[in-house]
Amino acid sequence: MRLDANVLRYLSKTDFRVLTAVEMGMKNHEVVPVPLIESIAKVKRAGIYKILQELLKHKLLAHDRKKYDGFKLTYLGYDFLALRALVHRGHIVGVGRRIGVGKESDIHLCVTGDGTVVCLKLHRLGRVSFRSIKRNRDYLQSRQSASWMYLSRLAAVKEFAYMKALHDNGFPVPQPIDTNRHAILMSFVQGYPMAQIRELRHPHAVLERLMQLIVRFAQSGLIHGDFNEFNVLIDNEENITVIDFPQIVPTTHLNAEMYFARDVDCIKTLFFRKFGIQVAEAPTFHEVVPPEELEELRRLTTREGRRGVMHANPLEADDEQLLSDVLAATRPDGDQSDEHSLSSRDLRSTEVGEELHPDEDGDGEEEDLPETDHRDSASPTPPFFDLHTWQ
Numbered sequence: 582m583r584l585d586a587n588v589l590r591y592l593s594k595t596d597f598r599v600l601t602a603v604e605m606g607m608k609n610h611e612v613v614p615v616p617l618i619e620s621i622a623k624v625k626r627a628g629i630y631k632i633l634q635e636l637l638k639h640k641l642l643a644h645d646r647k648k649y650d651g652f653k654l655t656y657l658g659y660d661f662l663a664l665r666a667l668v669h670r671g672h673i674v675g676v677g678r679r680i681g682v683g684k685e686s687d688i689h690l691c692v693t694g695d696g697t698v699v700c701l702k703l704h705r706l707g708r709v710s711f712r713s714i715k716r717n718r719d720y721l722q723s724r725q726s727a728s729w730m731y732l733s734r735l736a737a738v739k740e741f742a743y744m745k746a747l748h749d750n751g752f753p754v755p756q757p758i759d760t761n762r763h764a765i766l767m768s769f770v771q772g773y774p775m776a777q778i779r780e781l782r783h784p785h786a787v788l789e790r791l792m793q794l795i796v797r798f799a800q801s802g803l804i805h806g807d808f809n810e811f812n813v814l815i816d817n818e819e820n821i822t823v824i825d826f827p828q829i830v831p832t833t834h835l836n837a838e839m840y841f842a843r844d845v846d847c848i849k850t851l852f853f854r855k856f857g858i859q860v861a862e863a864p865t866f867h868e869v870v871p872p873e874e875l876e877e878l879r880r881l882t883t884r885e886g887r888r889g890v891m892h893a894n895p896l897e898a899d900d901e902q903l904l905s906d907v908l909a910a911t912r913p914d915g916d917q918s919d920e921h922s923l924s925s926r927d928l929r930s931t932e933v934g935e936e937l938h939p940d941e942d943g944d945g946e947e948e949d950l951p952e953t954d955h956r957d958s959a960s961p962t963p964p965f966f967d968l969h970t971w972q
């Protein structure tokens with residue numbers, strides 16, 4: 582998201598109505614023709630072109646003439662719609678700089694009415710095509726037009742639900758505040774990703790806590806699935822917070838044992854590489870979730886009335902499968918572990934998939950996407966662009 586204070590501030594109600602109309606039109610049109618925008622937004626013909634030009638200039642919309650003449654929402658336009666909803670709901674009054682960027686998300690600081698700094702995660706799925714994921718092609722046919730928006734929203738829905746369940750159960754995760762479209766608003770964690778840490782006062786204690794956390798996840802029926810050095814934040818007191826949940830799987834998953842071992846290995850490797858610590862005894866999946874217990878859990882998941890952290894994911898099975906396929910395909914190492922997933926190498930070699938939204942701001946040029954995520958700095962610094970005119 583490129584934030585321009587003037588654009589943010591001076592977008593009128595009508596501009597937003599037109600933006601929303603394009604969003605609605607995209608539910609069943611890849612590109613939304615002007616007459617349709619006009620009728621959904623209920624804006625007179627004389628005014629609509631001027632507004633569309635303005636939205637185009639600010640890169641909230643893209644003009645597409647490939648199949649027929651029409652407009653589509655850019656990620657930036659989608660960001661603005663989510664931001665505005667969060668302003669309307671009274672959660673934030675300003676938005677600040679981008680502090681983190683991942684393969685699948687952008688992280689911005691925001692500020693609440695009482696001056697508290699909070700964190701906004703904007704999901705950015707669809708940077709890698711899922712048209713290439715053959716298994717889902719038929720299923721996706723009807724959703725092709727809204728593909729990247731649809732996927733990013735699924736990621737946000739799932740992530741928010743798990744963050745809430747984990748937080749409610751005392752796990753060290755950010756406090757979830759609200760979600761809208763592809764965005765999640767959560768507390769800002771004071772701390773740095775482990776990736777940026779060179780020294781720890783008590784490395785053995787931190788290691789122990791991280792392993793215990795992986796075990797506690799599994800005892801609650803979950804595996805984080807991406808327990809890497811960018812997803813573990815640590816503060817000056819060496820308290821840890823774990824983030825990033827769209828890829829969580831239940832311990833009843835067919836490949837749960839592998840996912841568990843991969844999370845454990847991530848931490849083992851990290852501590853060996855950074856602090857020279859050899860882990861002699863690491864927890865194993867079967868120790869933590871004995872086979873009899875797993876049987877019982879599997880039986881439970883087939884019954885109605887499922888509750889608890891493990892069952893927080895509200896996605897339908899088809900959507901869950903779609904999301905996990907796409908996330909697996911975008912993993913830098915290419916996740917070959919899941920029988921359903923394809924590695925990124927497979928993606929390149931099997932079919933040339935259309936990049937769904939590499940051109941994030943709709944200016945016709947592909948953005949330079951980072952290979953890995955990084956955090957620019959841990960200290961939240963102003964300025965925040967004031968969004969009170971949207972209220």
Ligand code: ADP
Nearest residue numbers: 681683684685686688700755769770811825956
């Ligand atoms: P991705 O799914 O793209 O990996 P993450 O949720 O891991 O996104 O966030 C990317 C980066 O943004 C993290 O590595 C971290 O540095 C920063 N970040 C994310 N959430 C928070 C938060 N609540 N507080 C502070 N920093 C955060």
Ligand code: MG
Nearest residue numbers: 683811812825
């Ligand atoms: Mg991450």
